[in-house]
Amino acid sequence: MSTVAHEHDHHHAPSGLKRWIFSTNHKDIGTLYLIFSLMMFFIGGAMAMIIRAELFQPGLQFVDPQFYNSMVTVHALIMIFGAVMPAGVGLANWMIPLMIGAPDMALPRMNNMSFWILPFGFALLISTLFMNGGGPAGGWTMYPPLVLQLGDAFPFLIFTVHILGVSSIMGAINIIATVFNMRAPGMTLMKMPLFVWTWVITAFLLIASLPVFAGAVTMLLTDKYFGTSFFSAAGGGDPVLFQHIFWFFGHPEVYILALPAFGIISTIIPTFSRKPLFGYASMVYATASIAILSFFVWAHHMFTVGMPIKGELFFMYATMLISVPTGVKVFNWIATMWKGAMTFETPMLFSIAFVILFTIGGFSGLMLGITPVDFQYHDTYFVVAHFHYVLLTGAIFALMAAVYYWLPKWTGYMYDEKLGKIHFWLSTIAANVLFFPQHFLGLAGMPRRIPDYNIQFADFNMISSIGGFAYGLSQLLFVYIVIKCALGGKKAKSQAWEGAKGLEWTVPSPAPFHTFETPPKLTKAMLEH
Amino acid sequence: MATKDIYYIPEGSKWPIFGSFALFSLFIGGALLLNGSANANTVLYIGIALVAYMFVGWFNEVIGESRSGKYNQQVDVSFRMGMGWFIFSEVMFFAAFFGALYYARMFSIPWLGGLGSGTATHEFLWSTFEATWPLSVTPDPTNFDQPKDVIPAFGVPAINTLILLTSGVTVTIAHWALKANKRATLILWLAATVILGFVFVFFQAEEYAHAYSDLNLKLSSGIYGSTFYMLTGFHGFHVTMGAVMLLVILLRSFKGHFSKKDHFAFEAVAWYWHFVDVVWLGLFIFVYWV
Ligand code: HEM
Numbered sequence A: 001m002s003t004v005a006h007e008h009d010h011h012h013a014p015s016g017l018k019r020w021i022f023s024t025n026h027k028d029i030g031t032l033y034l035i036f037s038l039m040m041f042f043i044g045g046a047m048a049m050i051i052r053a054e055l056f057q058p059g060l061q062f063v064d065p066q067f068y069n070s071m072v073t074v075h076a077l078i079m080i081f082g083a084v085m086p087a088g089v090g091l092a093n094w095m096i097p098l099m100i101g102a103p104d105m106a107l108p109r110m111n112n113m114s115f116w117i118l119p120f121g122f123a124l125l126i127s128t129l130f131m132n133g134g135g136p137a138g139g140w141t142m143y144p145p146l147v148l149q150l151g152d153a154f155p156f157l158i159f160t161v162h163i164l165g166v167s168s169i170m171g172a173i174n175i176i177a178t179v180f181n182m183r184a185p186g187m188t189l190m191k192m193p194l195f196v197w198t199w200v201i202t203a204f205l206l207i208a209s210l211p212v213f214a215g216a217v218t219m220l221l222t223d224k225y226f227g228t229s230f231f232s233a234a235g236g237g238d239p240v241l242f243q244h245i246f247w248f249f250g251h252p253e254v255y256i257l258a259l260p261a262f263g264i265i266s267t268i269i270p271t272f273s274r275k276p277l278f279g280y281a282s283m284v285y286a287t288a289s290i291a292i293l294s295f296f297v298w299a300h301h302m303f304t305v306g307m308p309i310k311g312e313l314f315f316m317y318a319t320m321l322i323s324v325p326t327g328v329k330v331f332n333w334i335a336t337m338w339k340g341a342m343t344f345e346t347p348m349l350f351s352i353a354f355v356i357l358f359t360i361g362g363f364s365g366l367m368l369g370i371t372p373v374d375f376q377y378h379d380t381y382f383v384v385a386h387f388h389y390v391l392l393t394g395a396i397f398a399l400m401a402a403v404y405y406w407l408p409k410w411t412g413y414m415y416d417e418k419l420g421k422i423h424f425w426l427s428t429i430a431a432n433v434l435f436f437p438q439h440f441l442g443l444a445g446m447p448r449r450i451p452d453y454n455i456q457f458a459d460f461n462m463i464s465s466i467g468g469f470a471y472g473l474s475q476l477l478f479v480y481i482v483i484k485c486a487l488g489g490k491k492a493k494s495q496a497w498e499g500a501k502g503l504e505w506t507v508p509s510p511a512p513f514h515t516f517e518t519p520p521k522l523t524k525a526m527l528e529h
Numbered sequence B: 001m002a003t004k005d006i007y008y009i010p011e012g013s014k015w016p017i018f019g020s021f022a023l024f025s026l027f028i029g030g031a032l033l034l035n036g037s038a039n040a041n042t043v044l045y046i047g048i049a050l051v052a053y054m055f056v057g058w059f060n061e062v063i064g065e066s067r068s069g070k071y072n073q074q075v076d077v078s079f080r081m082g083m084g085w086f087i088f089s090e091v092m093f094f095a096a097f098f099g100a101l102y103y104a105r106m107f108s109i110p111w112l113g114g115l116g117s118g119t120a121t122h123e124f125l126w127s128t129f130e131a132t133w134p135l136s137v138t139p140d141p142t143n144f145d146q147p148k149d150v151i152p153a154f155g156v157p158a159i160n161t162l163i164l165l166t167s168g169v170t171v172t173i174a175h176w177a178l179k180a181n182k183r184a185t186l187i188l189w190l191a192a193t194v195i196l197g198f199v200f201v202f203f204q205a206e207e208y209a210h211a212y213s214d215l216n217l218k219l220s221s222g223i224y225g226s227t228f229y230m231l232t233g234f235h236g237f238h239v240t241m242g243a244v245m246l247l248v249i250l251l252r253s254f255k256g257h258f259s260k261k262d263h264f265a266f267e268a269v270a271w272y273w274h275f276v277d278v279v280w281l282g283l284f285i286f287v288y289w290v
């Protein structure tokens, strides 16, 4: 376009709509990602409210079962691919260049495209809810043959996966190129902040697993429309094959959601403990081992599907193994806090809650990873409780912590600490009221993805729904706090948090449109972590 | 490593959002077509045209910037990493289909034939089914096109293997010529590579026609036909794309775009070409031969 004709003017942001839709600026694109993610969080959240309203009492009250199931399915897809992943990429966009002393992402135009694909992708997905035959209702895992019964929405669902995959792969490639090619001199790999490390490892997971997912759904598509029999036993294929391919992607995917969260927590806890992170190198190696192992545990999602016993055992042991590096991390976070001069600002509160509640999710994961026990737990609310502990009080709490932590850097103002704390306590209490009883429901045998239940489950479901509504409402407070902070408040210093380490705190708050246009000279103190 | 004194950050660009929209219309068109909607073709063709226009426009802009000397070594390294990891993601895409092939041959077919935990399925569902590979009679023979025969490895596929391997050599010779500043030689060998690429595609198309109409080997011939066509089909598509990319590089060589030192685009295409080559070797061995 106008690249050649225009004088480069690096100190003024372009204005108006063009600034956002043509952007090649990592901060603007990061902001777009974060806002988009927040919107998806509320759309997906609204669906969760419908689910909890229906489950408030036994019997069918508000929605018909088909629609209920599409709510369950689309809620999951939106939260995973629309809320948590884009929020992580948004943070990566904003923070990685600032943390490694780079002027921007390595491939800025591709960066823009990876963002702008998202609204189109979700337009495809959400439009399916209004189609003939309803939205996807077979669960986010899209198992055949059930998913093949979907009506007009089917090809749209498949293409949503493709287009979102394109976006994520481009984002991942960009992060790898940025980290390996754009670091300021002196920022060696083992000096990088842990957030950068966890993200670059996540990027590898994305590149290695998303194409496999794309392949799997392509096979679904051809099975439905072109007569192939990948997942049809009558033609020599096997529906279970889909589950293998899906979970080969699916398990790394849960770490795609979790690893950036680990990076956030490893950044925030040292700041408010005023101590360096305990065991930096072991954190890096633990993250890498989790990532590698995550490709060898997939069939723990399939214990009840009828695998040969050797397979069951292999995947059980491999799953147990993955909790070792996870344990290393939890140990290091606690050791970082040990004897630290701790203060409890909102980001730190969310981080501590993360450590405790994520660990609960890890423990229930361990229980699920034990093959014979999983025969009882599989496809019950116990699984639902497990993954919400690791995803909501895990990944989402870490994202909330990150937003509070870096808001001063983004907006130039401190957020309202009192409201932040209220938001934290409301969220934490509500999330536990919401998800803790689901463990009991699952152990007692309540199946997941069903709109009605036996009256024996009524009490716990009502408690859970009350927690759900409370959690949903509390997030409105979060939006208020963020908007309030963006509009004004106490001025933030460049070093917004006294104990914070890292290059991002050497630039003014708010961070100017362009930073590190020439590589910063790094001093020893700047490289501490 | 890269010169770290100056960074190059491109100005805002209309292409990314244009491309996102193009992909959007392409997919909507495709989905409507599969649903049998009335205006599907129009949307699909618009989508294809927009995507093509996006590629041409975007690459033109990048080539222009590169020619005007805006890029430094750091940009070059970023591009290289981008291309390298893109190819890796493609490898993983093929891995899904190779995985399906492996699973069908090692697990699902033997199980359907009654092996191991498949005994009951075999007894109660399709007790006459025999596990063979290539699978000519599917467990339920009624709903599938039973192939008369399959394509033998040592016919056209072996010739195609030679063609692709040769093209890997010719593109390497072209690269040497480029690095030795011999433009005529570069063009000659690059042209040879392009021709070999298209010849491969031609043979592949012939073979498809033969398999479809003479051998009754179709996508709907059960798992053999499914894996056969999906693997060779996606590969053939990649070869076609690669050949088109080679053609672009050839045209740019005519224009004298590449220099001894500065020829990332050439190398990117060459890498891509080697990638389709390696995938083909996997196909030749596991789909046609063993
Ligand atoms: C200590 C580590 C973990 C272990 C041992 C573990 C184990 C398991 C097992 C065995 C299941 C399958 C249960 C069943 O369907 O019967 C499961 C489900 C699940 N886990 Fe984990 N998990 C761990 C950590 C995580 C993390 C970190 C996340 C995400 C951030 C996660 C997300 C999920 C999700 C989303 C499901 C449900 C998938 C579905 O069926 O829809 N898990 N986990």
Ligand SMILES: [Cu+2]
Pocket: A250, A251, A254, A297, A298, A300, A301
């Ligand atoms: Cu898993």
